[in-house]
Amino acid sequence: MVFRILLLCIVLVVIEVYAFQALKTLIKSKWILFFYQVISLLLFVFILYSLSKFDRSVGQTKQTMVTMGILLLVYFPKIVLALFLLGEDIFRVGSGAVNHFIVRDPAMDFLPSRRKFVSQIGMGLAAVPFLSLIYGMTIGKYNYKVIKQRIFFPDLPDAFDGFTITQISDVHSGSFDNPEKIDYAISLINQQNSDMILFTGDIVNTDAKEMVPWLKVFNKIKKHDFGKYSVLGNHDYGEYVTWPSEAAKEENFKAIKKLYGQIDFKLLLNEHTFIKKGNDKIALVGVENWGHNFKQAGDLNKAAQQLQKEDFKILMSHDPSHWDQIVQHHDKHFQLTLSGHTHGMQFGIEIPGYFKWSLAQYVYKQWAGLYENLGRYIYVNRGFGFHAYPGRVGIMPEITVIQLKKAQKLA
Template sequence: MILRLFFLGAVLFIIELYAFQAVKTLIKLKWMLISYQIISLLLFTFILYSFTQFDRSVGQTKQTMFTMGLLLVLYVPKIVTMIVLLGEDVFRVAAGAINYFIDNNSKADFLPSRRKFVSQVGLGLAAIPFLSLIYGIFEGKYNFKVIKQAVHFPDLPDAFDGFTITQISDVHSGSFDNPEKINYAIDLVNEQNSDLILFTGDIVNTHAKEMHPWIETFSRIKKHEYGKYSVLGNHDYGEYVTWPTQSDKDKNFEDIKKLYGQIGFTLLLNEHTFIEKEGHKIALVGVENWGKNFKQAGDLKKASQNLTKDDFKILMSHDPSHWNEVVQHDEKHFQLTLSGHTHGMQFGIEIPGFFKWSLAQYVYKQWAGLYENLGRYVYVNRGFGFHAYPGRVGIMPEITVIQLIKGEKLA
């Protein structure tokens, strides 16, 4: 812990040095520079101190989320400034070396002085993430988007042509702080009037009690004609805190499983059920969490026991790495998998239909939206809530409406 804090402090200190270089290039008043240094030192100290107070027996709290938000708001913009100034330093060193070797009699300083224009560019660019992160904290985290996605299947049973599914994922109820906004989101869910609603895990950050203030709110999700089903996410297992005893952890897990029932969802634990319509049926399969780098409790073989390749199957699996590593290659041919988990890292750039980017793509091959391989699809929901960073920038909270279409997709 001490070593990690020392490393973090060293990195932040270097970032601070570069940021101050830009500031002092533009500001000449001594009292303003001193004020800047004092404020920066106080915030630097507060952040490091807050990290020392993290209690692993408690896990994420409002205080830790505030600290993470403050860390990002302060230092992401300064990192941008540092990158610009580092680029300038490359040219300064190159220019100094050229002057030194070409003009040995030059009395000029080895390094040319910093240019005011470059510092202005650095600080100007830094304003973009600064304002974006502030927006993400105060507005973005509750800027719910309804995303509608049609998916075509030649083998879809005829009665399910046009069938609609609302998907929510990654609620992380322990992070919420605005009942009005959450009630608005529930209204959005109900307004979709889908045939079926599916919840793909992470009802809490860690503790079952986090959901208790929100049970009545989420119970307002209306009864859908063909049911309300859910699976567990990695956070539902209480793996990220230290428990007093194993029995405490086990009780919390049992209480979390009950939460899904308390808000009207049927929890599928490595099992399947059938959705029937007009004499036709599709199999709804739900596995426990299976993650390449997280808990692997999901048992696809058990969940799909007695199902055949010819059965039309919708799989709920929280972590999309399950689809990438296992599901898309399974001989039983799972036509559609619904996942969440990534949140799109709650930070990125997205222009629907044209461009999307997030750091999440360097961790997950499937991280937001629809992906296909050999007629097998996975849809990755961007998440309903938020975790760690108390905001969202570019990658907004999502309510997904998927429509199943019979036949091939037209070019």
């Protein structure tokens, strides 16, 4: 821990030096520069102090989220600025080397002075993430989007043609701080009037108590004609804090599983159930969390016992790496998988229908939206809540509405 904080200090100091160089190029007032240094020092000390006080027996708190928000707000723009000025320094050193060893002009300094317009451009670029992060922490984190997706299946039972599913994921109730916004989001869920609602895990950050203040509002989610079902996410196991005993951890896990029932969701634990409509039925399969780099409690074979390849199946599995590594290749043919987990990193650029980018795509092949392989689909929900960084930039909180449609079979 001490080594990591020391390394962070060194990195932040280097960033601060570059940022101050840009400011000094543009501003000549000593008082303004002095106040900038004082404020920067105070924020630097606050961040390091807060990080040093992180209590692993408690986990994420409002304080740690505020610290992460300030850390990103202060230093992400400065990183952009520092990288821009580093590019200028490389040019300056290269130019000085050419002059010193080749041109040999004694009238020119080895290292040319910084150019004002370069610092101006750098400051302008740094303003973009600064303003974006402020937006993300004030508006973006509750800027709910209803995303509708129609998916066609040639083997969909006739009675389910047009069947609608609302999906929510990654609630992370311990991060909420605005009851009015959550109430609005629940009303959006109810407005969709879907046939069924599915919740693909992470009801809390760590502790079952986080959800208690929000039980009443989540119980406003109306009954759906074909049920309300859920699975566990990686955070629901309480793996990211140090518990006083295994018994305390297990007690918390039991309480978290009960939470789903307390908001009237049927929790599927490596099992399946049939959804019947008319003379037709589809299998709804739910597995515990299975992630490439996270807890692997999911047992797909157990959950799909006695199901046939020909059965139409919808699988709820929290982590999309499960689909990427196992589900899409499984011989029982899971037509549709619903996941979450990635949050789209809560930061990225998205122009619906045209372009989407996030750092999440360098970790997960399927990280937001719909993906397909050989007629097997996965939809990755961008998440209802937020975690670690108390905001969302570009990748907004999502309520998904999926409509199942019957496709014509190819001759």
